[in-house]
Amino acid sequence: MTPKNSSTPSVDVVELATKARHKLFEACPRVGAVLTLDPAHIGYLTGYRSTGHDLYRYYQMAALVSPERVALVLGAGDGPPASELLPQESLFCYGTFFVESIDRAKHWGSAYTSFDAALDAALGSILPEHCLLGLDHTGIPSKDQLTASLKNWWIEDITARLLDCRVVKLPGEIELLRHANRLLERGIAVAFENAKIGVTECELAALVASEIVRGGGMPRSLTVTSGPRTALVDAPPSQRRLAHGDTLRLDLDCTYQGYWADIARTAFIGQATPKQEARFSAISTGLAAERQAIRPGVSAGELFRTAVDATRRAGLPAFDRHNCGHGIGVNSNERPRIVEGNQEILQPGMVICIETPYYEIEWGGMMTEQMMLVTENGAEPLTTLDATLRVL
Structure with a gap:
């Protein structure tokens, strides 16, 4: 919906x-x-x-x-x-x-x-x-x-x-970031409603862009990829048509009044194979562990290690990443960087994107990314769109 x-x-x-x-x-x-x-x-x-x-x-x-x-x-x-x-x-x-x-x-x-x-x-x-x-x-x-x-x-x-x-964001900044996030959520929801066999990546990207503009935002990076192209990280959408069994990966950015949103969702066309299900479950487990670890006083490096270790234990033992997220505001990528060894401490009022993407050339890629507000007692998800395994 x-x-x-x-x-x-x-x-x-x-x-x-x-x-x-x-x-x-x-x-x-x-x-x-x-x-x-x-x-x-x-x-x-x-x-x-x-x-x-x-x-x-x-x-x-x-x-x-x-x-x-x-x-x-x-x-x-x-x-x-x-x-x-x-x-x-x-x-x-x-x-x-x-x-x-x-x-x-x-x-x-x-x-x-x-x-x-x-x-x-x-x-x-x-x-x-x-x-x-x-x-x-x-x-x-x-x-x-x-x-x-x-x-x-x-x-x-x-x-x-x-x-x-x-x-640390001002209240007005958080409101603008929240709205930019909602525009991407609406774009993803409309794209998933219209994703079916034969539809092109470009057609889905156009639907996302329309929702962003309708809400007063500006489309930025619209990575809409399917099948083996989902391993191409930040590739632009192509005229490739969705086929049965495809992975569909949306990794999207927009701005609203100069403030960025960056979220991602993955779905499967027709059915998900056992391998797709197992790998999606692993990265979802890693992301959930990272999300639960967000609170004031934790370092960005601790979040990174939590996400990587949980993903490995959940079924991707070779999983590795250069980062598992980043701050966001008037730039799409800003402090704190969720990378190995970063000692920057989370503070209430920070807004961060968390992610545990997995890419394998010729097989595909998948990810879930969401925006989180660090609060006095933990974290509040700005992104609330369903992130469970989804078959379209």
Whole structure:
């Protein structure tokens, strides 16, 4: 049965970004402002997410923020959509892109000739000279790339503290992550309702994408594979048609208001063989053990070892993984990484994806992945879609 549509989250993304900035500046009390060029961090600290980086990987954009103010440096074509969220005076547009307006005061054009010129203006709008500027190095090799623009300010690297701030989620972030998860659950449910012999992987992926968009989200990675292709990890869907006895594996990602969801489910077409059943039972046992071990105070490395050991004992003695999950938020993969030896301790408010996938080339692959919220006393599943062995 398809999960019912839930109401759109009542989260103001600009207000949420303001709370994120306050959290960051509490961790960086000496700095007067923070500069980031990273797309995920720009969204995290301002509320605005540009599609420019999806269209052109070298697109230059920056956010200069204080606890209460934002200066956004962006291409002129980004000006109109950014103005839906932020006042025009906080936007420092560069380049040539014309959008006409009856109100000439709102005319969009070439405000600055280059990214550097717009950045200089943004810096001057927020920071007095010789102030301490926090620089996020995520996405830039070094501050030498920005030497000319930053010559009048002292620089402090705040990258680690920014990443630390993101690990435990604010309540509004959890609400957005929960909604993104629901969109994927609805997509999987619709795909399973329509999966039958003769249907192609691409047709099922299209149904998933439709559900995501219907709920206000953006499809990201849609791995819909069948038969031997299920061993190809993150392969895109193909025109292969489902056949009797196939494994069908869906490993899906989407974003909602810049926040990611990542879940996976496996089903079998017509029937499951004893080998398919035994291997699915083993990875399910490992995942259940990992899920039951989630609680504050446990390390990510302990979760990894619990998942691997339980899967091996349940019937896959050679099972091994580079990871058994990861944190999720404004990136699809973030801290804590559930890997061997990771001593990072789980804290209430973390959101993690847990998984125990198994792949064997020419035979196939299978997995269940779900999102979990670490709570004061244990964990709450954000993903509630049936994860038992399913024959379609």
